[in-house]
Amino acid sequence: MSVDLEPSPGSLDLEAAPRTPDWLRRIAVYREEVLLENAAAPAVPALKATAAAVIRNPWIGTPSSRDLSPEVEAIAPVLARELTGRLIATLGGTAAIEAFGKAAIVGTRGELEHAGALIHTPFFGNLMREFLEGESIICFADTRADAGETLVVPMWHKNHAATRSHYQTITARISDGPRADEIVVVAAASTGPRPHARIGDRRTDPTVSASTIAKGTK
Amino acid sequence: MNVRKIVTIVDETLTEGGRPVEPAARVAVVAAVIENPWAGQGFVENLTAGIDANASDLGALLAPRVIEALGAPVEAYGKAAIVGLDGEIEHGSALIHTLKFGNHFRDAAAAKTLLPAVEKRGPAGIVFDIPLKHFTDATIRSHHQTFEVRIPDAPHPGEIVIALAAAAQGRPQQRLAALSTEQ
Numbered sequence: 001m002s003v004d005l006e007p008s009p010g011s012l013d014l015e016a017a018p019r020t021p022d023w024l025r026r027i028a029v030y031r032e033e034v035l036l037e038n039a040a041a042p043a044v045p046a047l048k049a050t051a052a053a054v055i056r057n058p059w060i061g062t063p064s065s066r067d068l069s070p071e072v073e074a075i076a077p078v079l080a081r082e083l084t085g086r087l088i089a090t091l092g093g094t095a096a097i098e099a100f101g102k103a104a105i106v107g108t109r110g111e112l113e114h115a116g117a118l119i120h121t122p123f124f125g126n127l128m129r130e131f132l133e134g135e136s137i138i139c140f141a142d143t144r145a146d147a148g149e150t151l152v153v154p155m156w157h158k159n160h161a162a163t164r165s166h167y168q169t170i171t172a173r174i175s176d177g178p179r180a181d182e183i184v185v186v187a188a189a190s191t192g193p194r195p196h197a198r199i200g201d202r203r204t205d206p207t208v209s210a211s212t213i214a215k216g217t218k
Numbered sequence: 219m220n221v222r223k224i225v226t227i228v229d230e231t232l233t234e235g236g237r238p239v240e241p242a243a244r245v246a247v248v249a250a251v252i253e254n255p256w257a258g259q260g261f262v263e264n265l266t267a268g269i270d271a272n273a274s275d276l277g278a279l280l281a282p283r284v285i286e287a288l289g290a291p292v293e294a295y296g297k298a299a300i301v302g303l304d305g306e307i308e309h310g311s312a313l314i315h316t317l318k319f320g321n322h323f324r325d326a327a328a329a330k331t332l333l334p335a336v337e338k339r340g341p342a343g344i345v346f347d348i349p350l351k352h353f354t355d356a357t358i359r360s361h362h363q364t365f366e367v368r369i370p371d372a373p374h375p376g377e378i379v380i381a382l383a384a385a386a387q388g389r390p391q392q393r394l395a396a397l398s399t400e401q
Binding site for chain 2: 020022024025026027028029030031032033034035036037039086090148150171173175176
């Protein structure tokens with residue numbers, strides 16, 4: 001599959017892929033809406049969600065020297081499209097999304113490198129950033145585990161990664177995945193900050209160092 | 219009714235047993251994490267006031283959301299009440315085992331059968347399975363299925379998770395003979 005990374009998402013031709021690739025078993029979308037936190041409604045209400053795909057690990061039985069790029073180029077763009085499309089739909093549109101993150105869980109017959117291959121290359125990351133109209137590096141988590149493992153997925157602001165109010169996480173879990181020969185790939189996003197974000201920002205921080213603490217000036 | 223959080227899950231199975239499922243099998247769950255209406259009151263003999271104050275509102279909150287999340291006609295459905303550690307399972311049962319709660323879903327889905335249910339007590343993050351059965355005939359074997367749910371930080375000890383589940387079809391690759399073939 002050839003993928004042109006320059007044009008807008010609408011012109012990305014992924015139609016050559018079969019509608020249901022045989023390596024794609026399950027897609028789960030999980031969304032949370034916080035109405036009350038510590039008995040008070042958030043000043044800025046937000047939705048956050050994960051979209052997770054369970055796929056067959058295409059590298060089972062291959063040696064640690066194997067070039068992973070052919071499968072990355074075939075699979076990762078499809079995952080980026082399917083997962084971000086579901087995030088956009090469940091969170092109320094691309095413009096509503098303010099923070100993002102990504103993750104992968106590789107089953108026990110795979111290498112952690114297999115998980116990384118599907119989320120850490122431009123064939124996933126650039127496309128996810130483009131589809132969600134962000135500019136930041138996308139923060140991530142990965143692990144190797146049996147089916148049903150939970151993974152806490154970090155998120156930060158899609159345009160200004162250092163925006164402290166948007167540092168947040170969401171927990172992903174697939175009940176029956178990944179099997180030993182599968183990989184779970186997760187895209188996560190949020191429409192706003194933490195429910196009661198109030199720990200300042202770089203602009204408001206005092207100067208803090210070991211010496212200011214020792215002097216008791218902060 | 220104090221609702222802390224609403225969780226929506228939409229699950230699609232695209233292949234099963236190594237074969238495509240077309241169209242993809244869809245299951246949706248919507249759960250409300252609420253304050254246990256009887257928290258801190260000791261043993262409440264008569265639960266009617268709490269039921270009257272909450273059960274219908276919960277049904278009205280969850281039924282339209284789960285139908286919208288499914289995005290397809292409902293063919294099977296179920297419900298759940300997961301009580302935090304300080305409550306009684308009876309508190310969860312009180313909220314879901316009443317027509318005031320279930321009729322919102324039944325009427326909206328043009329369903330006829332009783333909703334199968336799970337009632338359970340546990341800590342935040344407990345895994346629970348919601349049973350689903352066919353919406354007009356609970357003996358239709360193809361639609362017997364369960365869906366596993368976990369909400370990472372609920373229920374707290376003084377909370378209850380109330381959930382509805384809907385499926386657009388029976389099990390993926392269902393191929394058991396009808397119950398009538400054994401009679």
